[in-house]
Amino acid sequence: MATPNHLISVAPMMDWTDRHDRFFLRLITRRALLYTEMVTTGAVIHGDRDHLLGFDESEHPVAVQLGGSEPGDLAEAARIAEGFGYDEVNLNVGCPSDRVQSGRFGACLMREPALVAQCVAAMRRAVSIPVTVKCRIGVDDQDPSVALPMLAHMVRGEGCRTLIVHARKAWLDGLSPRENRDIPPLEYERAYQLKRDMPDMEIVINGGILSLDEAAAHLDHVDGAMLGRAAYQTPWVLADVDRRFYGETREPLTRHDVLEAFLPYVEEQLARGIHLHAMSRHILGLFHGAPGARAFRRHISENAPRPGAGVQIIRDAMAKVPREADLAIA
Helix, strand or coil: CCCCCCCEEECCCCCCCCHHHHHHHHHHCCCCEEEEEEEEHHHHHHCCHHHHHCCCHHHCCEEEEEECCCHHHHHHHHHHHHHHCCCEEEEEECCCCHHHHHCCCHHHHHHCHHHHHHHHHHHHHHCCCCEEEEEECCECCCCHHHHHHHHHHHHHHCCCCEEEEECCCECCCCCCCCHHHCCCCCCHHHHHHHHHHCCCCEEEEECCCCCHHHHHHHCCCCCEEEECHHHHHCHHHHCCHHHHHHCCCCCCECHHHHHHHHHHHHHHHHHCCCCHHHHHHHHCCCCCCCCCHHHHHHHHHHHCCCCCCCCHHHHHHHCCCCHHHCCCEC
């Protein structure tokens, strides 16, 4: 197992940060902490665990995010996840979807900080890896100046040392899950103040971070920055993470290099019966801003879903982007 470092991380994102995406992102950055999609306790305990929790060893450091609100089930799911080799288990207290509201987990747990603390306590008793929490600053009519510190204090009291704060409210009454990602205003100062008030707790900020420059600016106030949609839609934004934030050097890397390294994995997965589209959909934004990026995306989007599609689809798409325009990151 690797030791989780929250300086720079990639957010858990439903339907996006699956094992194929994480393998791909790990080719771009060796150090950013990666998170799984949220998986529910019921699915982990009763479902296909290899499908839900399996991952490639190269993904380390990698954390699993669990959704649930029953302490015993969360403890069991955390124990199972630790057995798979994850470096951290994270409790979702921020997802605003209808599904999590009906299941009494995700963002609605902001209203029940005592229950969240019980869940953290049960999970920590069950595993030796770190247990962390990802939350919003509040939901609906809650006062964030009360709701966020209360949650932080209660989970810290049960041994949680890292709180990831998506710095906007979730409006469970009136906004769709998609709208909840954009419409509630970002209130970064709430996370900054929490860090000032609780200097012994690791505070990671999430929400609307589009670049490494923005991440660096946040690190003047908190301990870590978590990128979400920017890391998925424009993954090359992560290319300078290892040098800039962790002081590491590597051989100069281009986006073509990343794809060449990705192709053997794609071939292996194809041989296991995985469709090309399941993997290729994650690479569509790699050449964002480069000459030929639109042709690259179009070729993959039109051809990868076809029956029998293979790695040549990706190779043909790569050929539409001039190598000389693909600047290397050292």
